[in-house]
Amino acid sequence: MALRHRHACNVAITLTPTGEWQTAQSVTAEARELLDCLTPLASRPAWVVAQLGQSMDGRIATESGHSHYINGHESLVHLHRLRALVDAVVVGAGTASADNPQLTVRHVSGTHPARVVLDPRGRIPSDLALLNSDSAPTLHIVGLA
Ligand SMILES: NC(=O)c1ccc[n+]([C@@H]2O[C@H](COP(=O)([O-])OP(=O)(O)OC[C@H]3O[C@@H](n4cnc5c(N)ncnc54)[C@H](OP(=O)(O)O)[C@@H]3O)[C@@H](O)[C@H]2O)c1
Known part of the structure; x- marks a missing residue:
């Protein structure tokens, strides 16, 4: 076809x-x-896309672990455009804890992806935004003890 x-x-x-x-x-x-x-x-039925914001000196976060201001406006728009194109966005427990992200589409129009948190040790705080909003489905994946 x-x-x-x-x-x-x-x-x-x-x-x-x-x-x-x-x-x-x-x-x-x-x-x-x-x-x-x-x-x-x-031409491919499914893709996995990795996205990271990077500073001019090659870092993805500050020394204190925060990455919110690593991205400029244009890269945030690009990030949200990618979110609008995918079915699900996956982050680790470290990112969920450090950034408390919403992982929704806000800078462009489009549908929110499902949010997936890989959390093998079940260590993310229960008050994180993505666990307490119903703007998109959230899968919190925890390892077996
Ligand atoms: N600039 C950007 O675009 C950007 C984007 C996202 C995040 N960040 C920054 O990245 C930092 C978070 O980095 P992170 O290294 O914590 O990464 P992360 O991707 O948030 O977390 C890594 C995940 O992999 C798990 N893991 C690691 N090794 C494993 C193994 N051998 N077997 C099974 N699971 C394993 C960890 O489990 P445990 O729970 O056991 O650790 C954790 O859940 C934060 O500072 C955040 O601000 C930057």
């Missing part, structure tokens, strides 16, 4: 199940490069 996508300039692009793209119209070298890069994403 081939998927057909049409963008704002009315160029019809056919995607094959193997990730190749075809069009009867001419496209620029820049557009060709972009299509080569992005169309494989549309």
Whole structure:
């Protein structure tokens, strides 16, 4: 089965199940490069995407463990756009405890993903925002004692 996508300039692009793209119209070298890069994403049934915010000196959090202000506005919008595209967002117990995240979509329009917390030792505080709001389903996964 081939998927057909049409963008704002009315160029019809056919995607094959193997990730190749075809069009009867001419496209620029820049557009060709972009299509080569992005169309494989549309041809797979499921993806796992890893996202991290990183400071200029390569850190994902401050020395005290906080990461809230590592991201600038544009990367926060990008993060929320990714959340809007996925079924579930997964964080560890360390992130849930340090950041108390909501893991919802707020900077763009879109549906909140399910929230999954991997917590093998059952150590996250019970008053965390994601355990006490019903804005999205939350799966709190705890290891066996
Ligand atoms: N900049 C960013 O984009 C960003 C995003 C998210 C988080 N952060 C920052 O990252 C930090 C949290 O990092 P973290 O290292 O604690 O990561 P984390 O991803 O929050 O937690 C790691 C999880 O993996 C579990 N784990 C580790 N080794 C394991 C093993 N061998 N077997 C089974 N489970 C295992 C840990 O269990 P235990 O409960 O036993 O430890 C914990 O639940 C915070 O400072 C947060 O602010 C930054």
